[in-house]
Amino acid sequence: MARFIARRLLQLIPILLGLSFLLFVWVRALPGGPENALLGERGTPAQLQRIRESYGLDEPVIVQYGKYLERMVTFDFGSSISSRQPVTEEIRQRFPATVELALAAMFFAIVVGIPLGFLAARHHGRWFDHTSIGLSLIGVSIPVFFLAFLLKWLFGVKLGWLPTIGRIDATIDIEHPTYFYTVDAIVAGDWSAFVDVLKHLILPAIALGSISLAIIARITRASVLEVTGEDYVRTARAKGMTRSVVERRHILRNALLPITTVIGLQVGLLLSGAVLTETVFAWGGMGTLISDAIFNRDYPVLQGGILFLAVVFVLVNLAVDVLYAVLDPRIRVS
Amino acid sequence: MSAPAEILGDAGLPIPSRDDERKVGSLLSEAVRRLRRNPSAIVGAVLISLFVLVAIFAPLLAPFDPRRCDVSLLPGPGQVPGPSAEHWLGLDLNGCDELSRIIYGARYSLLIGVVATTIGAFFGLLLGVLAGGVGRKTDNVIMRLVDIMLSVPGLLFAIAVAAVLGRSLGSVMIAIAVVNIPLFARLLRGSMLGQRESDYVTAATSLGVKKRKVVLGHVLPNSIGPVIVAATLALATAIIDAAGLAFLGLGSDDPTTPEWGRMLAQTQEALTVAPQLALFPGVAIVLSVLGFNLLGEALREALDPKLRQ
Numbered sequence: 001m002a003r004f005i006a007r008r009l010l011q012l013i014p015i016l017l018g019l020s021f022l023l024f025v026w027v028r029a030l031p032g033g034p035e036n037a038l039l040g041e042r043g044t045p046a047q048l049q050r051i052r053e054s055y056g057l058d059e060p061v062i063v064q065y066g067k068y069l070e071r072m073v074t075f076d077f078g079s080s081i082s083s084r085q086p087v088t089e090e091i092r093q094r095f096p097a098t099v100e101l102a103l104a105a106m107f108f109a110i111v112v113g114i115p116l117g118f119l120a121a122r123h124h125g126r127w128f129d130h131t132s133i134g135l136s137l138i139g140v141s142i143p144v145f146f147l148a149f150l151l152k153w154l155f156g157v158k159l160g161w162l163p164t165i166g167r168i169d170a171t172i173d174i175e176h177p178t179y180f181y182t183v184d185a186i187v188a189g190d191w192s193a194f195v196d197v198l199k200h201l202i203l204p205a206i207a208l209g210s211i212s213l214a215i216i217a218r219i220t221r222a223s224v225l226e227v228t229g230e231d232y233v234r235t236a237r238a239k240g241m242t243r244s245v246v247e248r249r250h251i252l253r254n255a256l257l258p259i260t261t262v263i264g265l266q267v268g269l270l271l272s273g274a275v276l277t278e279t280v281f282a283w284g285g286m287g288t289l290i291s292d293a294i295f296n297r298d299y300p301v302l303q304g305g306i307l308f309l310a311v312v313f314v315l316v317n318l319a320v321d322v323l324y325a326v327l328d329p330r331i332r333v334s
Numbered sequence: 335m336s337a338p339a340e341i342l343g344d345a346g347l348p349i350p351s352r353d354d355e356r357k358v359g360s361l362l363s364e365a366v367r368r369l370r371r372n373p374s375a376i377v378g379a380v381l382i383s384l385f386v387l388v389a390i391f392a393p394l395l396a397p398f399d400p401r402r403c404d405v406s407l408l409p410g411p412g413q414v415p416g417p418s419a420e421h422w423l424g425l426d427l428n429g430c431d432e433l434s435r436i437i438y439g440a441r442y443s444l445l446i447g448v449v450a451t452t453i454g455a456f457f458g459l460l461l462g463v464l465a466g467g468v469g470r471k472t473d474n475v476i477m478r479l480v481d482i483m484l485s486v487p488g489l490l491f492a493i494a495v496a497a498v499l500g501r502s503l504g505s506v507m508i509a510i511a512v513v514n515i516p517l518f519a520r521l522l523r524g525s526m527l528g529q530r531e532s533d534y535v536t537a538a539t540s541l542g543v544k545k546r547k548v549v550l551g552h553v554l555p556n557s558i559g560p561v562i563v564a565a566t567l568a569l570a571t572a573i574i575d576a577a578g579l580a581f582l583g584l585g586s587d588d589p590t591t592p593e594w595g596r597m598l599a600q601t602q603e604a605l606t607v608a609p610q611l612a613l614f615p616g617v618a619i620v621l622s623v624l625g626f627n628l629l630g631e632a633l634r635e636a637l638d639p640k641l642r643q
Contacts, residue, residue: 018482029498137631141624143574145581146598146616153609272489276578280602290490291582294497306494310486 004325008318015314023307024068030299077304082296087304090289095308096179097167097285101278102270104201105209110263113213117220118252124225132217139214144273148207148280155203162203165282169196208277212266219262223255230254257328264320271309365636375632381625389440397422398431400438400592405429414608423614426597427604428590432611435592436618442586442593443622446503446576447569450510455565457511458518465519466526466557467549476519483516488571489578496579501587506579510572521564525557532556559637566630570623577619594619 052058059067071077077087120132156164163169167181174188182201185194227233228251236246271286278287286305293301369375388395398421407429409415416424423432465476486494492509499505529535530553538548579585580595589596594615601611 014478015481015485018478019485022482026494026498031498031500137627138620138624141570141574141627142620143577143581143595143616143623145578146612146619149598149602149605149612149616153605153612157606157609268487272487275489275493276581279582290493294493295583299497302494302497306486306490309490313487314485 001325005322008321012314012318016311019307019310019314020069020072021065023072023303024065027299027303072307075304075308077307078300080293080301081298082292082301087300090301091286091304091308093179094284094286094289097181097283098271098274098278098287100180100182101201101204101208101274101283101285102267104205105270105273106212106263106266107209108205109209109212109216109266113216114220114259116213117217117222118224120217120221121224121228122247129221132221136214136217139210139217142210143276144207144211145276145280147210148204148277151203151207152280163196163200164203167197167200167283168193169200172196204277204281204283207280208270208273211269211273212263215262215266216259220255220259223258224251227251227255257324260320260327261324264317264323267316267320268313271313368636369632372632372635374628375636378625378628378630378632381621382629385440385622385625386444388437389444392437392441396431396434396437398434400430400434401590403428403430403590412604412607414604414611416608416610424608424610426611427600427608430590430592432614435597436594436614438592439594439597439615439618440622442503442591443573443576443619446507446510447572447626450507450572450576451514451565451568453507453511454514454568455518455561458515459522459561461515461519462522462526463549463554466523466530467545467553473523477523480516480519483512484520488513489575492575492579493582493584496584501584503586503591506576506585509579509584510575513575514568514572517568518561518564522557522561525560526553529553529556563630563634563637566626566633570626570630573619573623573626 075088079086080090083090116132116136120129123129152164155162168174172190172193174184174190174193176184177187178184181197182194185191185197233246233250236250274285275287275290277283278285279291282288286309289301290305292298293305403426405428407415407425408427412427414425414427415421418424421431421433423436426432426435461476461480465473465480483491492506492513495509495512496505499508526549534556535548535553538552539545543552576585577593577595577598580593581599583599585591585593585596597615598612598619601608604611
């Protein structure tokens with residue numbers, strides 16, 4: 001197992017190097033070159049000169065790339081043009097918001113998706129099955145931001161049940177040691193703040209989790225149907241085991257591997273979707289950070305934000321690979 | 335006595351008989367037959383046809399010019415008249431006819447979807463053929479490049495590309511195309527590697543057929559099935575991504591362009607007074623994407639040899 005993890009970690013090095021090179025080229029390709037891109041039109045000649053020096057733009061490209069790598073490794077992306085804060089600090093405050101939202105979305109997708117797919121397979125070919133297939137097809141066809149609009153209008157504007165803006169009510173004042181608002185509320189021991197944070201989380205999580213829900217439900221259905229036809233399930237039934245034991249111990253457990261694979265694949269979708277969902281719900285996470293950066297042409301933030309999310313994506317994929325290897329010993333061998 | 339020359343190939347082996355040809359033809363016709371029997375395929379095809387017809391005949395169908403807007407038609411600032419006999423879907427916040435904008439929006443979505451998928455598939459397939467057909471070294475280099483491209487989540491990658499290229503429809507197309515390249519490359523490579531061990535490849539190689547001819551004439555045509563399915567589904571994703579980029583302000587630099595994503599973004603502030611302005615472009619996106627998803631899934635089933643009875 002340790003050898004497997006070590007091998008996968010080694011495979012990461014060329015990917016991260018390549019990715020950093022792509023971003024290196026990317027910053028140089030931005031309109032106006034890096035000095036203008038990093039300072040915007042407000043840059044004074046002195047500032048432009050300083051950037052040119054700090055980026056070593058007069059030096060050979062290979063030296064520039066070396067210095068650039070050094071900054072990337074220390075997560076030094078410079079400062080935001082609009083807020084003047086270091087990009088790293090912006091990320092430290094915003095990333096927990098996105099993680100909180102993505103986890104809530106994933107929770108929703110799994111808790112609803114797996115039972116839905118399982119029930120659809122159990123009622124294979126009947127109306128429940130057809131309805132769930134139809135719904136899941138609509139689920140993968142609906143843009144995240146449109147669903148977010150619909151939810152916001154129905155539950156926020158029309159029914160007034162749930163808040164639709166931000167992560168916490170503006171009148172509630174708690175300390176933010178972790179920037180995970182649910183954790184912060186628990187640390188502060190403020191129950192009403194905790195409930196308020198959860199209420200703010202519901203609609204964005206449903207909007208963001210809907211596509212994953214549809215995908216998880218479909219793969220659960222297909223996987224359960226496949227396993228149900230296996231010989232060992234027939235044997236278990238023939239032995240006289242009860243339906244619930246067969247379903248739980250034989251069908252669901254064996255159907256879980258492809259489901260885990262698909263759940264792991266959702267991370268990229270969630271990170272992409274977060275950019276759009278957060279924009280609709282003014283959720284102060286990485287998504288709004290990036291979409292604001294596009295709007296303000298805040299390239300240091302855009303560069304830092306995208307590189308950071310890409311690294312997270314690569315690491316999560318690695319973790320998922322390791323998890324499969326734990327679940328399925330065949331992967332370790334191949 | 336030797337067999338007559340017309341039934342022997344170059345190496346003296348029997349060439350495929352008419353029966354085999356009929357069998358090949360029947361596989362294709364069986365796929366078509368299965369597609370025609372599949373209600374999802376029919377609904378998908380109908381939705382796509384509708385979408386394409388609306389896009390092509392937009393100038394004939396749209397009752398008004400989508401770019402000619404008249405703010406004086408609005409009852410007051412922030413107020414929008416709903417559907418009426420003259421304006422079937424009402425007016426938008428700038429006093430433009432909503433129906434005409436939706437109709438013209440189909441053109442942009444279709445154009446972006448088709449162009450982005452075609453460019454992405456072309457370069458992806460090129461890389462895929464090189465990776466799957468040339469040799470281990472080329473394969474390694476290309477696949478590491480593909481891994482790097484796949485290490486950035488799709489929409490973020492498109493955002494980064496579009497930010498470099500500036501705000502225009504062309505940059506949206508290129509951004510989405512670039513995101514598609516590694517997906518097609520990996521898919522075709524995998525499909526080709528699966529075919530490489532097949533009997534017909536061994537047969538062709540042992541008959542002395544050149545490697546290039548084996549790859550392009552035998553392996554590629556046999557590996558293309560999953561690519562057709564992926565292209566149909568990629569079109570659906572391209573339409574959603576294009577709407578997403580427009581929603582984030584990375585679409586065309588002309589604010590009067592009737593893009594569905596941009597129309598949705600523009601109604602964000604008016605959600606309380608005119609929710610229909612979000613509903614119409616949203617439904618248009620869902621229906622067109624649903625069409626490609628339905629057809630793509632049906633194609634997958636029709637082309638899957640495991641499902642053949």
